[in-house]
Every structure is written in structure tokens, then in C-alpha cells.
Amino acid sequence: MPEPLYHDPAFASLYDARNGEGVRDRADFAFVRRFAGDADSVLDLGCGTGELAASLAAAGDAGAREVWGLDPAEAMLAVARARPGGDRVRWVRGDAAALALPRRFDLICMTGHAFQCLLAPKDRAAMLEGAARHLARGGRLVLDTRNPLRRAWEGWTPANTGHRPLPGVRAWVETREEGDLVRYDTVLVERGAERRATARLAFPPREEVEEAARRAGLAVRAVHGDWHGSPWTPQSPEIVLVAGRPAPS
Ligand SMILES: C[S@@+](CC[C@H](N)C(=O)[O-])C[C@H]1O[C@@H](n2cnc3c(N)ncnc32)[C@H](O)[C@@H]1O
Structure with missing residues (x-):
């Protein structure tokens, strides 16, 4: 999956x-x-x-x-x-x-x-x-x-990643370390409705x-x-x- x-x-x-x-x-x-x-x-x-x-x-x-x-x-x-x-x-x-x-x-x-x-x-x-x-x-x-020595994920904050992929859609990323992995939730907001999806790296x-x-x-x-x-x-x-x-x- x-x-x-x-x-x-x-x-x-x-x-x-x-x-x-x-x-x-x-x-x-x-x-x-x-x-x-x-x-x-x-x-x-x-x-x-x-x-x-x-x-x-x-x-x-x-x-x-x-x-x-x-x-x-x-x-x-x-x-x-x-x-x-x-x-x-x-x-x-x-x-x-x-x-x-x-x-x-x-x-x-x-x-x-x-x-x-x-x-x-x-x-x-x-x-x-x-x-x-x-x-x-x-x-x-x-x-x-x-x-990994650059620890790029530390810069993936909502403030740094906020963008508008399409008119009327806002998106950002929320990140945290999970053991050896980095988990990030992508958040999309369109007409007030929020969706979230997780991925780990x-x-x-x-x-x-x-x-x-x-x-x-x-x-x-x-x-x-x-x-x-x-x-x-x-x-x-x-x-x-x-x-x-x-x-x-
Ligand atoms: C960040 S996207 C990169 C897509 C594309 N290569 C690009 O450069 O835009 C990562 C892709 O890796 C795929 N992926 C995740 N696990 C995988 C696996 N086990 N084998 C092959 N692809 C995988 C995801 O479904 C996703 O489409």
C-alpha cells in the first residue's frame, strides 16, 4: 500500500x-x-x-x-x-x-x-x-x-512550505521525526474544507x-x-x- x-x-x-x-x-x-x-x-x-x-x-x-x-x-x-x-x-x-x-x-x-x-x-x-x-x-x-547531513526536513515548516498550488487552494506541510524516518503531513484547504495526507521518508x-x-x-x-x-x-x-x-x- x-x-x-x-x-x-x-x-x-x-x-x-x-x-x-x-x-x-x-x-x-x-x-x-x-x-x-x-x-x-x-x-x-x-x-x-x-x-x-x-x-x-x-x-x-x-x-x-x-x-x-x-x-x-x-x-x-x-x-x-x-x-x-x-x-x-x-x-x-x-x-x-x-x-x-x-x-x-x-x-x-x-x-x-x-x-x-x-x-x-x-x-x-x-x-x-x-x-x-x-x-x-x-x-x-x-x-x-x-x-541526511543537511537535515532538510527541519526547514519543512508550515511557514516555509505554505503555497497556493491552484487559485483558491492553500497547501502546507507539517513535519516530524518518527524514529529513523521523517513523517510529513500535507494539508490542503479548499473553500474552508481541510484534507490531510501523510507520507514518510x-x-x-x-x-x-x-x-x-x-x-x-x-x-x-x-x-x-x-x-x-x-x-x-x-x-x-x-x-x-x-x-x-x-x-x-
Ligand atoms: C515524490 S514522488 C516522485 C515522482 C516522480 N519520480 C517525480 O520525480 O516527480 C514519489 C513517488 O514514489 C512512489 N513510490 C512510493 N513507494 C514506492 C515503491 N515501493 N516503488 C516505486 N515507487 C514508489 C510514490 O507512489 C510516488 O509516486
Whole structure:
């Protein structure tokens, strides 16, 4: 069962407006689009409402690129299927920690911190093992997770996060630590009616992510500190992992 934030159609339908679709170009999407290069096949894990997957399908050479988008939340996939170009992507309802698809991919990506929705270390390890099994020869995996050393969640207060995703709708986030996880409640107010949806996030450290990737049989090619390709430092906002299948010896 996905976290309520992604399972509730009222919140899923506002995801794109809340994340600035059509208003700002997301650095993670720009990086992945460049990185996709001439990849003939792409798998977008935790694809959400499908903006990236649909744009990757549209950018493929004369529509020849095969793009799959996988997400456990039907409400998010419903938005993805209905978007322009959504018919060019193969949408799959599924769990990135239990991958069993009938083909391999040149590029597997996981953006928008979907990796942090994998709450337990064993789920993150299983996702990386699944990615290793589904990469084609020479294929690449790229994913992001927020650097826990920056403790970004401490800034996710109602005052800092308040915004109007659509005219007449107010939204903000209320956050608290819950053991190793960060729980945040998104609050929407429309015409005086309030709705809330919870999601929890893990903040695994760089060492865990790299070690789990190696254990999964992946070769770590780079760890960037942001989606502009900066070198990682303890102050970096992100951990952007680029990994591949090791060359056969
Ligand atoms: C913050 S959204 C990111 C969506 C999209 N990748 C983007 O960049 O806008 C996180 C997504 O991860 C999905 N998710 C949660 N648990 C997952 C899992 N076990 N496997 C794959 N995706 C998952 C959620 O349903 C949600 O659509």
C-alpha cells in the first residue's frame, strides 16, 4: 500500500501543480534527459504522474525509444496515463523493491526522491538488486536521495512550505521525526474544507546507498552532490548515484 499522499486522487491530481510543472524545468529531469542520450529503453521507477517518462518517450528517436514507468500508486498512474504523450509509455503498477519485468533497460532512473519512499534498508537493497538484474549490458542506473547531513526536513515548516498550488487552494506541510524516518503531513484547504495526507521518508546516508549498490553487483560510477553534477561533499543537498553493470572480466 503506497503512502496516503500518493494514494489519494485529490493529492495526486495536485502533484504536478505543486511541483511546478510547466513553470520551472526540474534539474533532475534535465539531468536524466541529457543522460538518456541515445538509450533505446528507459525504466522510470517511482514515476509518479509520469512527466519525466512521457518526455523521455517523446524525445526518443522518431518514437523508437521504449519507456516504462512503474509506481505502486494507482492515483499517480491515472494522472500519468491521461497526460499528453502518456500513450507512448508503458505504465506498470508495481513496487520498485520487487522488480520482475520481462526485459532489461539501457537506463533506469528514480527521480524526485522516490528512493526515499523505500523506508527500510532491506527495501532499498532489494530495489538496487532489482535494478542490477534489469540493466542491459552497458546500462546505467541514476537515482537521487537527499543528503541526511543537511537535515532538510527541519526547514519543512508550515511557514516555509505554505503555497497556493491552484487559485483558491492553500497547501502546507507539517513535519516530524518518527524514529529513523521523517513523517510529513500535507494539508490542503479548499473553500474552508481541510484534507490531510501523510507520507514518510527515509534519509539513508551516502555510505549505505553506495555499499548497498556494490552488494547488489553494481559498479558505482559517480556520486554527485546535486543534479548539476557537482562533486559530493558533506554539505551537498543531494546524493545522486550513477551506477552500472560491471564490465565482464
Ligand atoms: C515524490 S514522488 C516522485 C515522482 C516522480 N519520480 C517525480 O520525480 O516527480 C514519489 C513517488 O514514489 C512512489 N513510490 C512510493 N513507494 C514506492 C515503491 N515501493 N516503488 C516505486 N515507487 C514508489 C510514490 O507512489 C510516488 O509516486
